[in-house]
Amino acid sequence: MVLVFAEHQNGQFKKAAFEAVTYGYKTAQLMGTDCAAIVLGEAEEAGILGAYGASKVYHVADQSLNKLDSQVYTTVLAEAISQLGATVCIMTHTSTGKSILGRLSARLSAGSAAGVKELPTVSDGFKVKKDVFSGKAIATVSITSDIKLVSLMGNSLQPEKVGDAVETASLEVAIPESKVKVLSVDRVEGTTPLPEAELVVSGGRGMKGPENWGVLEDLADALGATTACSRPVADTGWRPHHEHVGQTGIAIRPNLYIAMGISGAIQHLAGVNNSKTIVVINKDPEAPFFKAADYGVVADLFEVVPKLTEAVKKFKAE
Amino acid sequence: MKLLVCISKTPETTTKIALNEDGTAFKTEGVQYIMNPYDEWYALVRALELKEAVGGSVTAVNVGSAGNDTIIRKALAIGADDAVRINAEPHSSLYIAKQIAEFAKSENFDIIFFGKEAIDYNGSEVGAMVAEFLDMPFISYANKLEVEGNTAKVAREIEGGVEVAEVQTPFALSAAKGLAEQRIPNMRGIMMAKRKPLKVVEAVDFEDQAKAVAYELPPPKSAVKLIDPDNMEELVRLLHEEAKVI
Numbered sequence: 001m002v003l004v005f006a007e008h009q010n011g012q013f014k015k016a017a018f019e020a021v022t023y024g025y026k027t028a029q030l031m032g033t034d035c036a037a038i039v040l041g042e043a044e045e046a047g048i049l050g051a052y053g054a055s056k057v058y059h060v061a062d063q064s065l066n067k068l069d070s071q072v073y074t075t076v077l078a079e080a081i082s083q084l085g086a087t088v089c090i091m092t093h094t095s096t097g098k099s100i101l102g103r104l105s106a107r108l109s110a111g112s113a114a115g116v117k118e119l120p121t122v123s124d125g126f127k128v129k130k131d132v133f134s135g136k137a138i139a140t141v142s143i144t145s146d147i148k149l150v151s152l153m154g155n156s157l158q159p160e161k162v163g164d165a166v167e168t169a170s171l172e173v174a175i176p177e178s179k180v181k182v183l184s185v186d187r188v189e190g191t192t193p194l195p196e197a198e199l200v201v202s203g204g205r206g207m208k209g210p211e212n213w214g215v216l217e218d219l220a221d222a223l224g225a226t227t228a229c230s231r232p233v234a235d236t237g238w239r240p241h242h243e244h245v246g247q248t249g250i251a252i253r254p255n256l257y258i259a260m261g262i263s264g265a266i267q268h269l270a271g272v273n274n275s276k277t278i279v280v281i282n283k284d285p286e287a288p289f290f291k292a293a294d295y296g297v298v299a300d301l302f303e304v305v306p307k308l309t310e311a312v313k314k315f316k317a318e
Numbered sequence: 319m320k321l322l323v324c325i326s327k328t329p330e331t332t333t334k335i336a337l338n339e340d341g342t343a344f345k346t347e348g349v350q351y352i353m354n355p356y357d358e359w360y361a362l363v364r365a366l367e368l369k370e371a372v373g374g375s376v377t378a379v380n381v382g383s384a385g386n387d388t389i390i391r392k393a394l395a396i397g398a399d400d401a402v403r404i405n406a407e408p409h410s411s412l413y414i415a416k417q418i419a420e421f422a423k424s425e426n427f428d429i430i431f432f433g434k435e436a437i438d439y440n441g442s443e444v445g446a447m448v449a450e451f452l453d454m455p456f457i458s459y460a461n462k463l464e465v466e467g468n469t470a471k472v473a474r475e476i477e478g479g480v481e482v483a484e485v486q487t488p489f490a491l492s493a494a495k496g497l498a499e500q501r502i503p504n505m506r507g508i509m510m511a512k513r514k515p516l517k518v519v520e521a522v523d524f525e526d527q528a529k530a531v532a533y534e535l536p537p538p539k540s541a542v543k544l545i546d547p548d549n550m551e552e553l554v555r556l557l558h559e560e561a562k563v564i
Contacts (some may be wrong), residue, residue: 033455071454095477103447103456104450106415112527112528134440137335137532138533139439139530141530142530183484186474187479193479195477195480196477248495294540294561295561298544299547315551315564
C-alpha cells in the first residue's frame with residue numbers, strides 16, 4: 001500500500017496535500033496496489049482526500065497533533081506504516097515534510113528521496129528523479145529498502161479528482177508526549193506564501209530604491225501574484241528577508257516568474273530556474289538572465305511595467 | 319554549553335555542473351569546494367555567539383576524506399575550538415547521519431547545529447536523521463535562537479510565516495538565514511587554527527538504503543522570445559495562449 005501523509009493548516013488542506021495524494025494514487029497504480037491517506041490532528045474535511053484517489057483516509061484526530069513536533073509525528077507515522085503494512089510513504093517537501101522525512105528514514109531504516117518532481121519507475125527497482133545542485137542537474141535515486149519514503153516538491157504535478165470524498169477511518173495509535181512546546185504561529189495573511197505561489201513578480205537592484213516598488217506591486221495585484229526580490233535588495237533592507245528568492249533564500253517553482261531589474265546572477269537563477277515560465281524585463285540586453293528566460297522585454301522597467309499592468313487588467317476584464 | 323556544528327563540503331555556488339560519459343558521476347576537475355554556506359554563515363556563527371555568551375565549547379564535525387581538512391580548518395579559523403573528521407566517503411544522507419550520530423552519542427552535546435540544507439543535494443535530511451538516531455527534538459529552518467539555562471526559544475521559518483517553539487537541551491536544529499551574520503576569519507584565527515586539534519576517527523559500517531545511481535543535465539532552454547516593449551498585449555496573449563500560465 002502507498003500511504004500519503006497529507007498535511008493541513010488548522011484543518012484546511014492546501015493544494016500541496018492534494019498534489020501528494022494524486023502522486024500517491026498514480027504511484028499505487030504503477031505498483032498495482034492501493035493508495036491511502038493519513039491525517040494527523042483535528043481536521044473536519046479529511047474525507048475530501050478520497051476525491052484525489054485515497055481509497056481510505058485514516059485520521060488520528062488527537063488535539064495534541066494539531067501542532068508539529070517531528071518526534072511525535074514520526075512515532076505516529078511509523079506506527080501507522082507498520083499497522084497498515086505500507087511499503088511507500090509519500091509526503092510534501094514543505095517545512096513539515098522536511099522535519100519528518102529524515103527522522104522517519106532513520107527510525108525505519110528506510111531509504112528516502114527528498115524533493116522529487118516526477119513519478120517513480122517501478123519496473124527495475126524503485127527509482128525516482130530529483131533535482132540536485134539547485135536544479136543544475138537531475139539525479140536518479142534508487143531506493144532499495146522494503147519501505148520507501150518520498151517527499152514531493154510543490155507544484156510538480158496538478159491535483160486530479162478521480163472520485164468522491166470518503167468516510168474517514170480512525171486509527172488507534174499511542175501518542176507520545178511532546179518535548180517541543182509551540183508558543184506561537186504567525187502567518188502573513190492575505191497573500192499566498194512564496195513556496196506555494198503560482199505567480200510571482202520579483203524585483204532587483206534595477207528598481208533603484210524601495211520607494212519605487214509601487215510599479216511592481218501594481219502588476220502583482222493585477223495578476224494576483226506574490227512579490228519577491230533578489231538578494232541585494234533584501235540585504236540592503238529595501239524589502240523584507242522573507243521575500244528573498246535564490247540559492248541562499250527561498251527556492252521557488254511557480255508557473256510564472258516575472259523578474260524586473262534583476263541581472264540574473266547564477267545564485268539567483270538557482271532559486272528560480274524551476275519556474276515553468278520566466279519573463280525578464282531589463283534595459284540591459286546583455287543581462288545574463290535573458291539566457292534563462294522564455295520571454296524577454298528589453299526596456300526601462302519604469303516605462304514598460306505600467307503598460308504590462310494595463311494589458312493584464314484589460315485581459316482580466318475580458 | 320557543549321555545542322556541535324556539522325559541516326559539509328559543497329561545490330562553490332557558481333560551479334558549472336558537468337557529468338562523466340556514462341552519467342554516473344559529476345566531473346570534479348576544476349571544481350572549487352567550499353564549506354556549505356548555511357553551515358558556515360549561520361550554524362557555526364550562532365554556535366560561536368552562544369559559546370561567547372555562556373561559555374563552553376564548539377566542536378565542528380565533518381564526514382569525508384583528508385581532502386576536506388581545508389574546509390575543517392576554516393571552521394577552526396572562524397572560531398571552533400576543535401574538530402573531528404569521520405574518515406569516509408559520504409554517499410547518502412542516512413550514511414552521513416549514522417556516522418555523526420555514532421560520534422555524538424557518547425559526547426553529550428547540548429545543541430547540535432546543521433545548515434538548513436546542503437547546496438549540492440538539497441535534501442535537508444541529515445539533521446532530522448541525526449536527531450532521530452539520538453532521540454532528541456529537532457527544529458528545522460531556525461532563524462532565531464535564544465537560550466536561557468537549559469531552555470531554548472527557537473523561531474523557525476514555515477510557509478509564509480514564523481513558528482516559535484520552546485525546547486529543552488539536548489536538541490538539534492537546522493540553521494536558516496537570519497540566525498547569525500557571516501564571519502570572515504582573520505589572520506589571528508587562521509594562525510591559531512593550525513594549532514587546534516583535528517581528530518580523525520574511522521567510520522562505522524552502515525548499509526545504504528538509497529543511492530543516486532545516475533545523473534542527467536536539464537534539457538537546454540530554448541532561446542528567449544523578445545517582445546516589443548510597445549506591445550505588452552502581445553506578452554499577455556503569449557502568457558495566456560502559449561505558456562498557459564495566466
